[in-house]
Amino acid sequence: MALTKTENEKGQPEVLPAALFGLCPNCGQKTLFANLTKFSDKCRACGLDFSQYNVGDGPAAFLTLIVGAIILGLALAVEANFHPPIWIHIMLWVPLTVAAVVGSLRVSKALLLILEHRNQAREGTIDGSDCP
Template sequence: MTKMQNDQGGTTVSPFFAGLMCRCPHCGQGKVLTGLLDVVPACTVCELDLSAHDTGDGPAVFVILIVGGFAVGLAFFVETTFAPPTWVHLIYQIPFVLGASILCLRPLKAILIALQYRNHVGSFNDTPAD
């Protein structure tokens, strides 16, 4: 697990690494998500309370921006290279957008939870970062 120094000289888990691995932002060991997007009530390793977190629509916004950018770039490339009829764009864009969105949602939600923990936002306001 990637560790880094915090302001108090202690070590903490990198929020981006913990998020990409969908691991606990405190210990870096326990899982944060169960199922597709359900957040576990507490870390199974360090018992960090995750029940009151609130990422809202944050992960969806980043998915729209990231996947949308790639989808537009892909459509531009295919249109300028092959100039296919419109229905061809639907054939590859629908599975690409759906698949990429589902793949990106889990790590982006875990990253936002880890960043909220790291920056003491919301329900993590009273929780020390190390």
């Protein structure tokens, strides 16, 4: 049985393509997201319960700062080289910033969920007992 380039030995999709396309980490179907950035409750194909994973909004602030720095650098470069009117800046940078933040948030949340599934990450325990 030959493995495809996007599957590992367990039949699961590779991490990066799964994160980019919103694939279920178990079966590889495009069922990870219910809408733009909200996870589905479970996979419609294999029934994997996505609500058991705790991704949270950890990536949101981090990505907003990174995207903001990149957009600011680009806006300053455009201003220094072309001196466009302010309305051009608004029409260019506001939609680009929103698209970059939402797109990167979607991919990063998917990546965290997929890695949590792959590594079977759970809450910490001490000596086999659950931590309070």
